Structures are given as C-alpha cells and as structure tokens.
Amino acid sequence: MLESAASETDVEPSWTQQKATQWMEEGEQFAGRLGRRYGWFGYEKGAPKDALLAGSASAGRHVAGDVANVVIAYVCVKVSRAPLLT
Numbered sequence: 001m002l003e004s005a006a007s008e009t010d011v012e013p014s015w016t017q018q019k020a021t022q023w024m025e026e027g028e029q030f031a032g033r034l035g036r037r038y039g040w041f042g043y044e045k046g047a048p049k050d051a052l053l054a055g056s057a058s059a060g061r062h063v064a065g066d067v068a069n070v071v072i073a074y075v076c077v078k079v080s081r082a083p084l085l086t
Helices: 002-009 015-038 060-081
Strands: none
C-alpha cells in the first residue's frame, strides 16, 4: 500500500500542468513588473526588481487578491491564445 502511494507521487507532471505552472510564474512576474512600474499592488513606484511589497507585513489580503486577479487574467489570455491540440 505504501509503495503504491510513493510511486504515485513520483509521476512527472503532464504537459498541461507544466504549462499552467509556467504561466502562473510568468503572471506573477508580470504583476510584479506592473506593480513596480505604476506603483500598484503595494509596490513602490520605480522600486527595484528584488524589492518587497511596501509594508509587506501589513499588505493584507486585498493586495494579494489583486495580484491573484492579474495572474489569473494573464493565464486566461495565454490559454485563449494557445494552439489547440487535435
């Protein structure tokens, strides 16, 4: 029983899972660039790439929700433009 559970966790992610993970990471980077460029999502305008959110301890759920919305929108656009596999 334990052997089968261990072998199931060693399964390589599917192409779809790999793409979704890649697009989520790209979306997070995109949200960070927008935040630093325009001062959105709790970032200071013009902050360096490695800067943390302004007041990151008190940034709150609203900022996290805004970033999540940008990431999901980014992924939706990527999915809509992805070639269909037939």
